[in-house]
Amino acid sequence: xxxxxxxxxxxxxxxxxxxxxxxxxxxxxxxxxxxxxxxxxxxxxxxxxxxxxxxxxxxxxxxxxxxxxxxxxxxxxxxxxxxxxxxxxxxxxxxxxxxxxxxxxxxxxxxxxxxxxxxxxxxxxxxxxxxxxxxxxxxxxxxxxxxxxxxxxxxxxxxxxxxxxxxxxxxxxxxxxxxxxxxxxxxxxxxxxxxxxxxxxxxxxxxxxxxxxxxxxxxxxxxxxxxxxxxxxxxxxxxxxxxxxxxxxxxxxxxxxxxxxxxxxxxxxxxxxxxxxxxxxxxxxxxxxxxxxxxxxxxxxxxxxxxxxxxxxxxxxxxxxxxxxxxxxxxxxxxxxxxxxxxxxxxxxxxxxxxxxxxxxxxxxxxxxxxxxxxxxxxxxxxxx
Amino acid sequence: xxxxxxxxxxxxxxxxxxxxxxxxxxxxxxxxxxxxxxxxxxxxxxxxxxxxxxxxxxxxxxxxxxxxxxxxxxxxxxxxxxxxxxxxxxxxxxxxxxxxxxxxxxxxxxxxxxxxxxxxxxxxxxxxxxxxxxxxxxxxxxxxxxxxxxxxxxxxxxxxxxxxxxxxxxxxxxxxxxxxxxxxxxxxxxxxxxxxxxxxxxxxxxxxxxxxxxxxxxxxxxxxxxxxxxxxxxxxxxxxxxxxxxxxxxxxxxxxxxxxxxxxxxxxxxxxxxxxxxxxxxxxxxxxxxxxxxxxxxxxxxxxxxxxxxxxxxxxxxxxxxxxxxxxxxxxxxxxxxxxxxxxxxxxxxxxxxxxxxxxxxxxxxxxxxxxxxxxxxxxxxxxx
DNA sequence: CACTCATGGAGAAACGTATCTCCGCAGGCT
DNA sequence: AGCCTGCGGAGATACGTTTCTCCATGAGTG
Numbered sequence: 001x002x003x004x005x006x007x008x009x010x011x012x013x014x015x016x017x018x019x020x021x022x023x024x025x026x027x028x029x030x031x032x033x034x035x036x037x038x039x040x041x042x043x044x045x046x047x048x049x050x051x052x053x054x055x056x057x058x059x060x061x062x063x064x065x066x067x068x069x070x071x072x073x074x075x076x077x078x079x080x081x082x083x084x085x086x087x088x089x090x091x092x093x094x095x096x097x098x099x100x101x102x103x104x105x106x107x108x109x110x111x112x113x114x115x116x117x118x119x120x121x122x123x124x125x126x127x128x129x130x131x132x133x134x135x136x137x138x139x140x141x142x143x144x145x146x147x148x149x150x151x152x153x154x155x156x157x158x159x160x161x162x163x164x165x166x167x168x169x170x171x172x173x174x175x176x177x178x179x180x181x182x183x184x185x186x187x188x189x190x191x192x193x194x195x196x197x198x199x200x201x202x203x204x205x206x207x208x209x210x211x212x213x214x215x216x217x218x219x220x221x222x223x224x225x226x227x228x229x230x231x232x233x234x235x236x237x238x239x240x241x242x243x244x245x246x247x248x249x250x251x252x253x254x255x256x257x258x259x260x261x262x263x264x265x266x267x268x269x270x271x272x273x274x275x276x277x278x279x280x281x282x283x284x285x286x287x288x289x290x291x292x293x294x295x296x297x298x299x300x301x302x303x304x305x306x307x308x309x310x311x312x313x314x315x316x317x318x319x320x321x322x323x324x325x326x327x328x329x330x331x332x333x334x335x336x337x338x339x340x341x342x343x344x345x346x347x348x349x350x351x352x353x354x355x356x357x358x359x360x361x362x363x364x365x366x367x368x369x370x371x372x373x374x375x376x377x378x379x380x381x382x383x384x385x
Numbered sequence: 386x387x388x389x390x391x392x393x394x395x396x397x398x399x400x401x402x403x404x405x406x407x408x409x410x411x412x413x414x415x416x417x418x419x420x421x422x423x424x425x426x427x428x429x430x431x432x433x434x435x436x437x438x439x440x441x442x443x444x445x446x447x448x449x450x451x452x453x454x455x456x457x458x459x460x461x462x463x464x465x466x467x468x469x470x471x472x473x474x475x476x477x478x479x480x481x482x483x484x485x486x487x488x489x490x491x492x493x494x495x496x497x498x499x500x501x502x503x504x505x506x507x508x509x510x511x512x513x514x515x516x517x518x519x520x521x522x523x524x525x526x527x528x529x530x531x532x533x534x535x536x537x538x539x540x541x542x543x544x545x546x547x548x549x550x551x552x553x554x555x556x557x558x559x560x561x562x563x564x565x566x567x568x569x570x571x572x573x574x575x576x577x578x579x580x581x582x583x584x585x586x587x588x589x590x591x592x593x594x595x596x597x598x599x600x601x602x603x604x605x606x607x608x609x610x611x612x613x614x615x616x617x618x619x620x621x622x623x624x625x626x627x628x629x630x631x632x633x634x635x636x637x638x639x640x641x642x643x644x645x646x647x648x649x650x651x652x653x654x655x656x657x658x659x660x661x662x663x664x665x666x667x668x669x670x671x672x673x674x675x676x677x678x679x680x681x682x683x684x685x686x687x688x689x690x691x692x693x694x695x696x697x698x699x700x701x702x703x704x705x706x707x708x709x710x711x712x713x714x715x716x717x718x719x720x721x722x723x724x725x726x727x728x729x730x731x732x733x734x735x736x737x738x739x740x741x742x743x744x745x746x747x748x749x750x751x752x753x754x755x756x757x758x759x760x761x762x763x764x765x766x767x768x769x770x
Numbered sequence: 771c772a773c774t775c776a777t778g779g780a781g782a783a784a785c786g787t788a789t790c791t792c793c794g795c796a797g798g799c800t
Numbered sequence: 801a802g803c804c805t806g807c808g809g810a811g812a813t814a815c816g817t818t819t820c821t822c823c824a825t826g827a828g829t830g
């Protein structure tokens with residue numbers, strides 16, 4: 001009768017009743033055109049509220065769900081953001097900074113969802129097999145190595161890329177990182193003030209930005225204050241090697257009286273090694289390590305840790321990326337500087353291409369000689385809930 | 386000249402040079418039809434190898450990347466698998482079993498990538514906003530609550546769903562879970578054999594499958610051996626409440642001489658509480674907790690842990706899901722029993738709808754009265770790398 | 771010689787949506 | 801009376817694949 005009749009006249013194939021309802025079916029059932037359905041559901045066009053609500057009602061009744069694939073094809077936006085992790089060895093996630101990554105990914109997921117995007121986890125290893133098969137609106141890259149071909153290709157094909165960790169030579173849309181130099185210098189000063197005479201470092205052998213910048217900061221500080229560097233390195237992705245390296249560091253003839261460990265498990269490893277050598281913490285050895293884990297609040301003694309604030313980083317990275325995705329129509333060589341002029345949401349601070357986030361030092365007993373009481377605390381009566 | 390000429394004759398819009406090359410451009414450049422390009426690149430059709438390689442070469446030269454959206458629209462397959470986590474409170478991931486989830490997600494990601502799929506992380510909370518906007522070939526659901534509307538809707542709309550954790554009333558394609566009852570009974574027997582007279586339990590207040598089955602197994606065991614149950618509960622998602630509950634458990638007048646803690650941080654919390662009350666582990670108190678973390682290998686003393694084998698679970702869940710996705714054309718009410726007849730890859734063992742995975746008890750000093758040496762081990766000389 | 775058959779490949783129809791263009795129709799204005 | 805304007809909505813096209821159908825050709829076969 002109405003125009004809807006001859007529209008649904010198409011669909012020449014055999015009678016399939018079990019198909020999911022499409023926008024055509026909704027249009028036919030509501031007695032309007034496809035255009036009207038699309039506009040009504042997406043809040044566009046000029047339609048009286050009555051039509052809008054009627055169409056919505058019909059769509060609901062038919063259980064209509066718009067096809068994400070068709071929408072993506074048409075609009076060029078998938079609502080998907082890649083989360084790429086650099087992989088050491090076979091496993092998709094890096095073992096090192098495990099808690100850091102988990103926290104960061106969690107915050108990133110949350111932030112993305114809050115803005116209508118979802119995260120898909122993609123190791124950098126698997127090449128075009130699966131990479132090319134996913135429509136990505138943008139990508140977060142964690143600690144890209146110099147000259148990463150993957151990042152280059154993504155960037156070249158117009159996909160915005162924001163990296164966690166200052167990139168070496170990759171062209172990225174923006175990046176976020178901690179101020180690793182300031183963090184290390186802060187820790188060294190903190191240990192010095194606590195009475196440390198010779199501060200050692202437990203660091204990694206890999207060349208990622210975090211390890212490199214932190215080690216350089218340590219060496220620079222040593223040169224400045226005139227201390228001979230005392231450090232041991234080990235492959236950070238090997239969980240067993242850390243304990244060995246910790247032992248090695250404390251076995252040296254020029255044994256340090258304070259140690260900073262760059263990686264999460266170093267705290268327990270150093271504590272165990274100290275115990276083996278009969279060193280009391282903090283009396284004989286001051287200890288700090290970088291970790292996001294709260295187990296160090298309950299060790300004996302509790303260990304001072306540096307937090308890289310992965311939640312803040314994850315949130316910021318995603319917000320920068322989505323700003324880039326939504327900010328400019330299609331990044332065909334637009335200059336980065338013009339990318340986010342007005343719509344900067346994280347307080348008009350930093351210069352967009354690179355943002356440095358502060359770290360947080362959580363001071364506990366292991367780095368304080370003048371702690372009020374290093375003995376076992378008196379038993380606490382069982383409290384309320 | 387050839388047919389390719391008039392095919393590329395279309396594209397009436399204004400001259401856009403910067404567009405990404407499409408399959409049409411490849412066809413025109415190679416002097417063949419679109420069909421031939423598609424067949425050549427996808428390894429289908431009957432084409433001489435010479436044509437195939439020539440087309441591939443041209444595609445490579447033009448930097449052709451097939452549009453994932455178009456492919457998904459046409460084939461109905463996106464290569465994406467949803468990973469849904471039940472959320473407690475605001476955060477997208479559950480705090481409890483944090484390491485478990487991280488390990489499981491890692492294994493699932495790895496397994497999916499190995500078979501050409503990618504994982505997208507989707508909390509169950511965010512409803513149609515983002516859920517409906519993503520084309521999912523299937524979904525992994527972690528510990529779905531009874532009558533989960535989300536799972537029901539997914540299943541009804543034909544998306545395969547495999548759950549980690551035995552589902553209550555949700556209709557799922559398949560599920561995988563640990564044998565929680567056997568695990569708890571094994572631990573209780575282990576503690577009994579080590580000399581425990583009164584075994585306590587630290588458990589949660591939530592109603593998820595894991596907590597429920599484990600607690601029931603404990604109560605059943607108590608009834609069988611005639612021990613009065615001694616347990617404390619706390620909201621497992623609250624990291625601070627665990628320490629309080631541990632303290633409460635050891636402060637009871639009927640203080641247990643052995644404790645099993647259901648959640649990851651219980652080990653350190655119980656150890657700290659024992660220290661406060663002057664209890665030696667394992668001499669005065671035997672300790673076991675469920676954890677995937679290896680920090681318990683380095684505590685003083687090392688703590689016996691139960692591993693739920695998240696890697697095995699993640700791998701199995703994903704393989705089952707992909708089997709279901711690829712096994713049958715479009716799940717319109719096919720009976721589950723016929724779903725995986727031949728192509729079962731994980732050794733022809735389990736009955737498909739539900740699979741129980743064994744757990745692993747990692748016995749350390751905290752649960753052995755006759756440990757060879759509970760004192761500090763002698764300093765080990767610095768070994769080779 | 772008339773015929774099947776395998777080979778190599780072209781044409782065109784979907785897939786389901788968003789959106790650009792355009793059209794009819796009132797009512798108010800000059 | 802003609803004209804403009806705004807409202808409500810229909811038609812058609814394009815997004816970029818995959819794939820079903822079909823055609824031309826030359827070689828083998830009775």
